[in-house]
Amino acid sequence: MPSPTLDPRTARLLPWIVASALFMQMLDGTILNTALPAMAHDLAEDPLRMQSVVIAYMLSVAVLMPASGWIADRFGTRRVFLGAVLLFTFGSLVCALSETLVELVAARVLQGCGGALMMPVGRLVVLRAYPRKDLVRVLSFITMPALIGPLIGPTLGGWLVEYASWHWIFLINLPVGLLGCLAALSLMPDLRGPRTPFDVPGFLLFGAAMLLLSIALEGLGELKLPHDRVMLLLFAGMGCLSAYWLRAGIIAQPLFPTSLFHTRTFAIGILGNLFTRIGSGALPFLTPLLLQVALGYSPAQAGMSMIPQALGAMAVKPVVTPLIQRLGYRRILVGNTLVLGLLLAGMGLVDGDTPYALLLGLLALLGAVNSLQFTAMNTVALIDLDENNASGGNSLLSVVVQLSMSFGVASAAALLGGFSAGSTLHGGLSVLAAFQATYLCVGLLSMIGALLFMQLSPQAGRNAREGGTELPPANGK
Template identity: 55%
Template sequence: MSRADDATLLRPFRPMLWLVAAAVFMQMLDTTIVNTALPAMAADLGQSPLRMQSVVVAYALTVAMLIPSSGWLADRIGTRRLFVAAILLFSAGSLACAASRSLDALVAARVLQGIGGAMLLPVGRLAVLRAVPRSAFLAAMTFVTVPGLVGPLIGPALGGWLTDVASWHWIFLINLPLGVVGGIAALKWMPDLRAPVSRFDGAGYALLAFGMIAVSLSVDALSGHSPRRAALVVLLVAGLVALVAYWLHAARAPAPLFPLTLFRTRTFSIGLLGNLFARLGSSGMPYMIPLLLQVALGFPATQAGLMMVPVAIAGMFSKRIVVPLVQRFGYRNVLVVNTVLTGLTMASFALVEAGQPLWLHLLQFAVFGAVNSLQFTAMNTLALRDLDGSEASAGNSLLSMVMMLAMSLGVATAGGLLGAFSGGEPAGTAPMLSAFRWTFVCIGALTLASAAIFAQLGRTRRISERVVDTADQA
């Protein structure tokens, strides 16, 4: 089908597509804009900048926890009501974040914001899937995807600039006018789509949610110097037990959240596990790099944010070469080699020093952005490539949940390592820079080790643009 035909088919749906695209932009912007402002938040709230990972973990964990229920809720109460509610909650959470006067209040507000953010992308994507003709679905999803790529491009720089010229509060306050306009637009243009719902797997959801929360919070809390270490270890073990219990529950439940039959597809199993463990390292990088630049090297927030632009630009361009690389060398070779390159590139940040030329920093950041983006796209397409029918929907939801869970665990792990290596040293000191170096080496090693998972693949070369597009939405 030609572009002109796609444009004709999509014309009646343009207002809805713009609405969903704006929601995707809001969510992706908020995911990346916070990292650059963390040192300023820490100074204002009387905290160490190395103990602010809970601000990121709270949002990512909340999104991961609510993804499994988003589709069922949309079918139950309708896409319009849930989408409007998501915008209102996201906006209310943003206002609460800006009004926070303590770290605990900010984390609680981020949870509220995450509840809204968790629904924006899944419900918007579901509305597009059901409203747009199948022949124009790929074009529609491409239309709403582009703002999601722009968000990470401008998020860190915008966060740094707002922090320098105004205050960190404005990285949340800018969501309010977008929320008001989006809520009004949703009432007018979001279709009220529903579908018959089966009984929700409440027991399975409770086990899965508790497991994710317990594991993430215990890993995050272990990064501090809490005297209640024994209780945190118990919480960690309890979370792992809950995840195992969910696995056993899903094996006998008539309609589990995620059927275990998904794991009979070898490419899905390897792609999902590879996603989880590879992202444990790489998910900490957007949190670590702005901290390195500001806390250890003394960069202002605006400059630190602008330094992240090459990461996003290189990542956007590297997506274009995934298909030809896989078709020529196969998933196994591409992922094994690129996972090693990604781990080594992350570890290379241990070589960063004050006084190095700017071009060297920009080159290093661009190389990381290229291999990291290629890694994400290849892992996601591998996981989804052999799923069809109802399995494709369940697999995509599970992949989305694992990605957000890995982000939460990755930031918690990076924060824990940084806290352990720093030992309370003040910002800008040589021991502080050493702590960053060892943390980069460790998270690079975590990513590099996950290459062993992708080495278990057989020969897999087939890849389609449809799967690439779907995977980029996961």
């Protein structure tokens, strides 16, 4: 069957549908944290127990996301994407109606099952429905919510809790979700990949690995688990992951075929994502804390100060495609990764004497560099995959993105906790010094990604950038 030919209206509006679903998911992931104390008071719960609301969603996503590619190939992208948006929206409604913590946690699991499919399936549609020469432009557009959602989420959450109620942090998903469902019914192409049997043992091994590693990473950060338990979880997760890859190399139809890593650009893109997103994942966590705890900003001031980062991300989008076409992936990713690391380390120089305009300018630059980084990394990972590996590669990329951003937050929290040990919140200089050292370490860790991107060929992705290749035919309507 020939590749789907999108009419001009669908080609124009389809990225908006995918971007809206991703925005709803990313906003929900960050808006909740500021509302947890108010939710605990209303539900008559200990605020320290409310972390289960966040963890339930995270673990649901981590477990189900590896199966997203097979599910989309088996049931079709339109049906799965529509079902994911409906499930996420219904889960949001149930969250708002919850009267106990147990009900709320169960509703968050529903949300997580929808969220685990929305992002990977939406990106898979883009990968299969657009020519390779348009892939950078479209992916650049749909990754915008990943940058904006975490920036406005905490501020919007605080505002809703203060002036309305915590229920509205879930209810705002309803109109967006319903509009997304209507749009998906009329515009979402129904694409299917090759039929393959589902690798149940592989799914259980990989899902267990993601579950154990996710809990371990959260244990380093917000859960504050003892180090011995974190190490046990990490080793158990690594053991399950090792068992999965050893098994995947000897069976015919694994969940993620090892042949994915025969595509050099995919292998480098995946590993580069893993390291570079440490800094990107840490930034939304560290910066509001720096502004409020170390520099004395109010929550409203801190939230407003993050706006230039979102504006910088939006401002750079029109030039991403021309830059990659002109300079190529290798130059862009090596240079941009180094700049990203330097800017993150530069945040370690911020103190009470830093001019406010300079701080805003630095955050705007970080937003722009992050935006270019996300688009280039995601595109180079997917651009050379053939049809047989498209859904599996896209699902694995989604898993790595989810895990690496959690790792970024956990690493930042662990570094900050280590550097601030023995200090008090009233010893402003020592707390500030802990933030400065954490930014420096996160920046240096992010720069490791440049060593990986140096392994790209200077010609990597050139045929696709010049419009010479398209994705091989996909089964679809």
